[in-house]
Amino acid sequence: MLRVGVIGYGYWGPNLVRNFTEASNACVTWVADPRAERLALVASRYPSVKTTLDPDELVCSPEVDAVVIATPVATHCDLALRALASGKHVLVEKPLAHSTEAGRRIVDEAARRGLTLMVDHTFPYTGAVRKIKQLVDEGRLGDFYYYDSVRVNLGLFQRDVSVVWDLAVHDLAILEYLLPQKPLAVSATGVNHVSGQYENIAYLTLFYPDSAIAHVHVNWLAPVKLRQTLIGGSKNMIVYDDLQPAEKVKVYDKGVTMETDPASIYELRVGYRAGDMWAPKIDGREALRLLAEHFVRCVQGTEEPLTGGEAGLRVVQTMEAATRSMAMRGTVVDLNQERSGE
């Protein structure tokens, strides 16, 4: 039985507490939050869970084997390092840290101590993304051509980060999970429409080896909610729409073939190939529940983290590079240099 302490009971913390409470071989023993009224809520819902205003009390408690951090991103590094220093395994809400440097310190500390470090990148645990991963792994897409995501809505403006760190992080986490290849460079553009705020609209292009490309399009100021991803490959193409109640993933037997068309003086025809569409059944289980149970097994040593510290760090590096690119109105930032420069 893994005894879990959760720091932060704001927007996402309640979901983490609920899922670790219900997960096999885990229980929640402590919750910390600086707001007394949030702790009162914990007490009413989970009378047996201990609460504290002081995260250090939780971090140092002998009744805690693993610490789950669901606080504002700027605090992740400090809290994670303190938990690791106390010998606790750590699960950090996305993103791992507010900077590459901070993320690197967490990853190194966990490695040095031999403790499990995982990032709560939730999407890789959804039925839809796991199904897409399976299709990719089975070679159903063929060569990977592009990943193209539109993730917009009328959303909360975060005070401390831009829309990249709030929304694009999901796509970067999905890409990190889906693809064996890693992005080489990023070009990003974005602006803020509310004075004094971070960017509320942003566009990221990630360059991959072999002309593969990813594009992520995020916006907090859209009149409608869209969660629409196109994934193109040489054999098949996928439309993933997370807002569809059913048929979230559609696989199209579509693509191009080269046709020499000597008769045409105007254009070389690239032939169409259009076949059936297929929408596989998607596992509807709650992603966070699967993540919680996977974290327990990682701590137990029977599984390796699907969304571990290194993955979380690469996502942070990419966002940091994108932020620099945005400040230069799109000038490409090389991601290999980023890493080698550390």
Place this chain on the structure above:
Amino acid sequence: MLRVGVIGYGYWGPNLVRNFTEASNACVTWVADPRAERLALVASRYPSVKTTLDPDELVCSPEVDAVVIATPVATHCDLALRALASGKHVLVEKPLAHSTEAGRRIVDEAARRGLTLMVDHTFPYTGAVRKIKQLVDEGRLGDFYYYDSVRVNLGLFQRDVSVVWDLAVHDLAILEYLLPQKPLAVSATGVNHVSGQYENIAYLTLFYPDSAIAHVHVNWLAPVKLRQTLIGGSKNMIVYDDLQPAEKVKVYDKGVTMETDPASIYELRVGYRAGDMWAPKIDGREALRLLAEHFVRCVQGTEEPLTGGEAGLRVVQTMEAATRSMAMRGTVVDLNQERSGE
């Protein structure tokens, strides 16, 4: 009665011939095309129209008052200059020319001779875009925040141009028509997935004054056809979906207001404002017919071109700049420098 000669009877030419045939105060007298079988088709459909393999015969004919050019883009400049030299008014299929330099020559020649020059940017003549223009002009959007277009499908790969010149041109023409302000700079990314071809996927960011932004997302290799544009303003926001059989334009009374939320330590709340949605009735008349009749009236001197040479030139400049930016993987290209550099 304006006597029109049409050069090029390939994909778009038949639509131009049909619409000028049906337009008030116009008739088609000549059609030129280098393919005899295309001319035979003209003859069977329009027995009274004369046909020729030689565009010069058409350009020099005393039975032609205006020349419509619907040929591959590389030939636009030469044909337009010959038509203008013969004293004919000119309508050029989009884009105006294959380069800024060529476009500038056409524009200057038309100005020098006092002839009407118009570009067939079709979308500004659709009921949907005209309705959006009306809303913009009436101030219904408030301050312009962003224009964000997804224009993708499994499309013909053009041999001579990238997807920017085939699809993004539509959005640039719409922006040129809708907004009084002009883009200051462009950052673009894109790749080709078919060896030896131009880019088949591209992403353009246009920077406008006052943090306004436009993003255009085009792809010839998508499994589904999407024509989806979000337009954000400080007062209202628009969703324009050209594939909807009805309700192509939806106006949302949505936006943000600033709320100081001292209680929250985590985020400064930007308040939501969400009201009704309204889908105005859209004029269903064929855009090309309206364009044809507008061209006639421009030649007659009773109207000024909505999509004249200067507009067409700015669109070409932007595409040329985007092409340069793509080659630099997103490095911004200033559009004012472009112009001043000429």
Place this chain on the structure above:
Amino acid sequence: MLRVGVIGYGYWGPNLVRNFTEASNACVTWVADPRAERLALVASRYPSVKTTLDPDELVCSPEVDAVVIATPVATHCDLALRALASGKHVLVEKPLAHSTEAGRRIVDEAARRGLTLMVDHTFPYTGAVRKIKQLVDEGRLGDFYYYDSVRVNLGLFQRDVSVVWDLAVHDLAILEYLLPQKPLAVSATGVNHVSGQYENIAYLTLFYPDSAIAHVHVNWLAPVKLRQTLIGGSKNMIVYDDLQPAEKVKVYDKGVTMETDPASIYELRVGYRAGDMWAPKIDGREALRLLAEHFVRCVQGTEEPLTGGEAGLRVVQTMEAATRSMAMRGTVVDLNQERSGE
């Protein structure tokens, strides 16, 4: 403070307990259910609520002012009569009773004792249906022409009732709420595809005065979930789609006008009228919460039940008549005769 006892903690009971717990001026004091494990769930969630296996203990408790009945429909009548006999106000989950005769007994008993009787017809408390009601009351539809509902999904087959009593009841409750006029007669057809079960697919036509008509189409064996209602009037028409996350109600300025078209020998043209569409903002508050608070005010005497016993009884009469019509493969059953025959 109205003290509420809830009988039945199965599928719907938990929603009722939660909403009466959160409603102003109400609290839940007792819950009864024949299954000990369901009562254990109540105890864990609401430690201060008393539980019992015996509904009579709840009904007779001096700590209960009003009884909410959320049990299988066959038990509604007996439980409601016992509650009323104990001087309690009563809210019954839809439908009111399993037969007109049983429903009449409940209504009469409540009237005789001067107690509040309400039926949990939930839809009239949703933002969408309240908005439609407002449009009807303001005369925006003009003359009422038709109500046409498709309510299908792959649904639980009820053991004790047909799909009419499970799904069509919602539309009959909506019609009862929306329209001042009452149906005159019903014709219904339906079949069962699973041996030994009640009808899983059914079609009801309700005849109203002045050629108005309602049609309700319900199916437990559909591959997709649809909740689609068209409402036609002489001035405007409505599309109500309860599955839309936004824009559940769309109002169309559409209709017909008579045009005499002497030129046509084939058809008398009925002219189209097609204008804008408008989707009013819908109140998103939980319907059951509004119902609970309305029930409290009805008991307090400050409001009159929107979904009272007589309305519930008319819905039961219509379903009973529809069931008889189904057995006769569509032969119309007069609803006035139904009533006069009692």
Place this chain on the structure above:
Amino acid sequence: MLRVGVIGYGYWGPNLVRNFTEASNACVTWVADPRAERLALVASRYPSVKTTLDPDELVCSPEVDAVVIATPVATHCDLALRALASGKHVLVEKPLAHSTEAGRRIVDEAARRGLTLMVDHTFPYTGAVRKIKQLVDEGRLGDFYYYDSVRVNLGLFQRDVSVVWDLAVHDLAILEYLLPQKPLAVSATGVNHVSGQYENIAYLTLFYPDSAIAHVHVNWLAPVKLRQTLIGGSKNMIVYDDLQPAEKVKVYDKGVTMETDPASIYELRVGYRAGDMWAPKIDGREALRLLAEHFVRCVQGTEEPLTGGEAGLRVVQTMEAATRSMAMRGTVVDLNQERSGE
């Protein structure tokens, strides 16, 4: 080369002329219409086709091998009989005739003379319906449970027939084509909302052997256009939406299985089965072209009519029975009695 004469050049006639012109082994030699301006249109489009105001001139012409009748339904019988009497093969626009008695006369006359008689039921020649037919024939649906169609729009009010004869005829023709079994009886309801007109809204229930059922829902006074058909079987279910530009036919691996659930005192669980969805590629060729070429081969004797006189007659019988049922507000009309009564 089959020489075709077309009577009626109104709404549908031009499509028939165009398709027979383009069909292999056929040509159009004559067109008749009582309106001179329609014949002028024929002459301008097809200079080599002869035109006449008098259908008898066409029917008696030695240059006509087959007569296509695209006139108002009341005239079908007389014209078809005259054409057959002249030894011409006949294709009649749907519906075959205005009454069972008239339809029977046509069928008998064609049989007596050994001439080909076909009805232009267009839908069975569409790619979508042919694909569904293939799935039915391969046993992919399992036992047929139901066919459920919604076919509504803001449509032309026909002067001479109700919406049943204009729209429901399509579903009856599809059912006739898809299913080996024939309907046993029909119950129908409907009303007219425009004074002096035939019914503009109607609901038909067809009873088939073994609890199978079909329901057809047609409306000329709907604010939106819907073409939505659900087809349920014991193994798979189909959603056919003719308005989808792609994916018109979706096949759902969904259904129910019986689960004995002794623990539940409330309901016998009928288990869900929900698997993948599959949208087969649909042949996009024009249905009328396939119909035309099929008609030619039927005349040549190499194929048997898929939509022959007997099928057309059964559709007319069903509509006639439905009309009688509507007049009785839903009273069932037996279709076997109909037939035996002839």
